[in-house]
Amino acid sequence: MSGLYGTLSIALSALATSQQALETTSNNVANANTPGYSREVPVLEPGAPLLFGSLSLPTGVVLDKIESLRDPILEIQLNQETQQNSYQNAQLAQLQQIQTGFSSATSGIGADITNFFNSLQQLSPDPTNLALRQAVLTAAGNMATDFNTAANNLEVQRSNLDQTVVEDVGEINTLTAQIANVSQQIGVLQNQDESTGPLVDQQTSLIRQLSGLIDVQVISTGQGGIELTTSNGTPLVSGIQSFALSTEVGSDGTEHVMSGTQDITDSLTGGSLAGTIQIRDQEIPGMLSQLDQLAAGLSNALNAANQEGYDLNGNAGGNLFSVPPAGGTGAAAAMQVAITDPSLIAASSDGTPGSNGNLANLSAVANQNVANGETPIDFYASLVSQVGSTTSNTSAEADASSQILQQLNDQRGSVSGVSLDEEAANMVQYQTAYQASARVVSTIDALLLDAVNIGLDGTEQ
Amino acid sequence: MRVNPYPMPDLLAALNQAELEAQQDMMEISTGRSVNEPSDNPVAAGLLVENNDEATFNAGYLQNLTTINGQFSAADSALSSVETALQRAITLGVQGATGTLSDSDRTAIAEELQGIQSQIISLANTSYQGNYLFAGTATGAPPYVVNSSDPSGVTYNGNNGVNQVSIGNGYQIEINQPGSQLFSASGNSVFLALNSLIQAVQSDGDIADAVSNLSSASSYLAAQRVFYGNAMDQVQAQTTYLNAAKTQIAQQQNSLAGVDLATAATNLSSAQADTQATLAAISEFSQMNLFDYLH
Numbered sequence: 001m002s003g004l005y006g007t008l009s010i011a012l013s014a015l016a017t018s019q020q021a022l023e024t025t026s027n028n029v030a031n032a033n034t035p036g037y038s039r040e041v042p043v044l045e046p047g048a049p050l051l052f053g054s055l056s057l058p059t060g061v062v063l064d065k066i067e068s069l070r071d072p073i074l075e076i077q078l079n080q081e082t083q084q085n086s087y088q089n090a091q092l093a094q095l096q097q098i099q100t101g102f103s104s105a106t107s108g109i110g111a112d113i114t115n116f117f118n119s120l121q122q123l124s125p126d127p128t129n130l131a132l133r134q135a136v137l138t139a140a141g142n143m144a145t146d147f148n149t150a151a152n153n154l155e156v157q158r159s160n161l162d163q164t165v166v167e168d169v170g171e172i173n174t175l176t177a178q179i180a181n182v183s184q185q186i187g188v189l190q191n192q193d194e195s196t197g198p199l200v201d202q203q204t205s206l207i208r209q210l211s212g213l214i215d216v217q218v219i220s221t222g223q224g225g226i227e228l229t230t231s232n233g234t235p236l237v238s239g240i241q242s243f244a245l246s247t248e249v250g251s252d253g254t255e256h257v258m259s260g261t262q263d264i265t266d267s268l269t270g271g272s273l274a275g276t277i278q279i280r281d282q283e284i285p286g287m288l289s290q291l292d293q294l295a296a297g298l299s300n301a302l303n304a305a306n307q308e309g310y311d312l313n314g315n316a317g318g319n320l321f322s323v324p325p326a327g328g329t330g331a332a333a334a335m336q337v338a339i340t341d342p343s344l345i346a347a348s349s350d351g352t353p354g355s356n357g358n359l360a361n362l363s364a365v366a367n368q369n370v371a372n373g374e375t376p377i378d379f380y381a382s383l384v385s386q387v388g389s390t391t392s393n394t395s396a397e398a399d400a401s402s403q404i405l406q407q408l409n410d411q412r413g414s415v416s417g418v419s420l421d422e423e424a425a426n427m428v429q430y431q432t433a434y435q436a437s438a439r440v441v442s443t444i445d446a447l448l449l450d451a452v453n454i455g456l457d458g459t460e461q
Numbered sequence: 462m463r464v465n466p467y468p469m470p471d472l473l474a475a476l477n478q479a480e481l482e483a484q485q486d487m488m489e490i491s492t493g494r495s496v497n498e499p500s501d502n503p504v505a506a507g508l509l510v511e512n513n514d515e516a517t518f519n520a521g522y523l524q525n526l527t528t529i530n531g532q533f534s535a536a537d538s539a540l541s542s543v544e545t546a547l548q549r550a551i552t553l554g555v556q557g558a559t560g561t562l563s564d565s566d567r568t569a570i571a572e573e574l575q576g577i578q579s580q581i582i583s584l585a586n587t588s589y590q591g592n593y594l595f596a597g598t599a600t601g602a603p604p605y606v607v608n609s610s611d612p613s614g615v616t617y618n619g620n621n622g623v624n625q626v627s628i629g630n631g632y633q634i635e636i637n638q639p640g641s642q643l644f645s646a647s648g649n650s651v652f653l654a655l656n657s658l659i660q661a662v663q664s665d666g667d668i669a670d671a672v673s674n675l676s677s678a679s680s681y682l683a684a685q686r687v688f689y690g691n692a693m694d695q696v697q698a699q700t701t702y703l704n705a706a707k708t709q710i711a712q713q714q715n716s717l718a719g720v721d722l723a724t725a726a727t728n729l730s731s732a733q734a735d736t737q738a739t740l741a742a743i744s745e746f747s748q749m750n751l752f753d754y755l756h
Contacts, residue, residue: 033467099499105509105718114514118521124626125528125636126590128601354592354600356624363627377514385507388499395500406474413465420466424751 309358317346598622
């Protein structure tokens with residue numbers, strides 16, 4: 001529109017736009033501390049000019065859109081690093097629990113083994129002494145009990161992790177359903193050509209939470225649609241539909257993660273669920289197997305040595321410990337001292353009670369390669385070192401990944417974070433623009449009044 | 462470049478880290494150990510298991526050395542008494558060999574010799590802490606019983622067994638001499654010689670010959686007795702060695718896991734200073750922004 005009314009309408013568009021810009025600024029300030037919020041900037045464009053023949057008339061300013069500032073590459077990096085960080089931290093927590101069972105060199109299985117062999121040494125100068133013999137049985141009992149306890153603790157931990165797997169899958173399903181829901185809402189708003197900033201923030205935040213649990217890959221399919229899959233392709237969300245995972249007890253007695261009928265337990269590579277599965281299915285069974293090896297090796301060697309001698313009654317020696325299960329699995333949990341009568345320790349090599357000749361055979365087991373080609377104490381020392389270095393390495397990786405996450409979050413802050421100084425400056429800017437346009441309106445108002453009064457000489461009001 | 466407007470999480474992370482280090486230093490000082498978990502120092506954690514094994518066995522060997530030394534000492538002391546008794550018997554025998562003794566004199570000598578015989582049987586049956594020292598491995602019963610129908614006057618109920626005890630890694634020593642080697646060795650039997658002397662004196666037989674046999678048997682016994690002297694020397698040498706080793710093992714444990722308190726205290730103060738500095742930085746962190754200046 002041309003003329004004064006045209007000018008007026010231009011000024012009005014500026015007032016409206018300044019108001020909307022101030023609204024955006026106010027929204028940013030209100031959300032300055034909202035986690036995951038991406039600051040919004042109003043994108044102002046000159047209004048499309050009106051064309052009258054060869055004349056092109058301006059139409060003021062238009063708020064094209066409210067743009068959320070975020071860096072999609074950073075979001076991908078944050079998701080990946082979150083997966084890595086959660087994976088490491090989930091394992092670290094479990095490993096720290098495991099290693100408390102191996103923390104002391106003066107108590108625990110290693111010390112028990114040492115004390116047992118030492119009790120045999122103490123018996124040798126006085127082999128008929130019943131108190132010293134009882135001390136051997138007591139030391140043997142302590143050793144067996146500590147093997148039982150260590151194995152049981154690991155089993156309990158494993159079964160707790162089973163529960164964690166089920167809970168994690170439940171949480172994953174809740175999140176994927178929420179993501180699908182938000183995606184649907186985003187789609188609706190986009191069709192209406194409306195700003196989707198806060199919803200996209202919400203979607204991003206949900207995906208980040210999901211990354212804490214599972215190794216999710218995000219593929220944008222355009223028009224705001226997204227596909228979420230695990231890194232090996234298992235579908236989680238496709239467009240507005242989510243695919244729930246389930247858990248099923250497998251043939252090994254543990255909970256398996258299923259996508260439909262496909263078992264994806266071993267294919268997860270990031271997030272806390274994968275970390276939990278790694279400990280449950282690799283670390284803990286590995287430790288149990290080593291404890292079983294040691295328990296079985298010791299039991300078998302000591303039983304064989306005892307059978308080479310004679311007890312206090314002149315009878316051939318029997319088993320000192322219960323015979324380990326065939327194949328060795330469960331040896332640590334099942335280890336027991338097989339005798340309660342101290343006279344049954346076969347110390348004698350010639351049938352007389354006063355002979356200590358077979359104690360040498362029993363003691364020699366301490367220097368035999370009873371497990372994995374190592375002596376009992378060497379094997380246990382290696383085990384302790386191993387637990388320590390696995391835990392220490394995982395801790396270092398978790399720390400490194402936390403540092404990276406922190407840096408990435410800093411970068412995200414610098415792109416998307418609300419700066420109160422900036423918003424204050426913007427507010428001043430939009431306020432001034434509003435004031436200027438308001439002044440234009442009052443000027444036009446005065447001019448219109450003059451125009452209306454053209455031709456009047458002041459006598460008609 | 463636009464600055465991250467919200468650095469608080471970073472500051473809090475730094476504070477957390479400083480506090481964590483202070484906590485770890487405090488743990489080290491209060492436990493006196495730098496290795497409280499295997500992950501603190503995985504290699505040292507493994508070595509500490511081995512070190513504990515060495516320390517325990519070291520103490521065990523030292524304990525055994527004390528025990529067997531008691532046995533050696535008791536045995537040696539009994540044998541010393543036996544030698545003294547045998548010397549008296551030889552003196553009596555020499556007296557008896559002079560041709561000028563009356564029947565009653567010889568009877569008196571024979572009686573005293575019988576007394577010595579009983580004494581030596583009793584000494585040969587010495588027990589220590591409930592075990593008979595000269596019975597071989599049949600330590601549950603006295604090795605020698607009186608048997609008047611045997612030319613030696615006794616029967617040996619012990620055996621030839623010898624027990625060994627470890628007093629160091631791979632280091633074993635024998636801890637007993639059976640009676641059959643000391644008192645009733647074939648061809649050198651003290652009991653046979655003594656009983657023969659008694660009979661010679663009683664029947665006025667070849668006393669000089671009997672004295673001579675007793676004298677060689679006595680020398681033989683003295684030579685066998687050296688076993689116990691040697692054993693006690695070995696005990697002493699090994700005890701000295703093990704005590705030195707004990708110190709080394711303790712030093713090794715300290716170097717693996719011990720905390721130098723002075724260093725740890727310094728680390729703690731510097732960690733605490735870090736914490737204070739970070740706290741001060743956070744509190745100084747300007748909460749002012751442009752809004753405060755607009756009117």
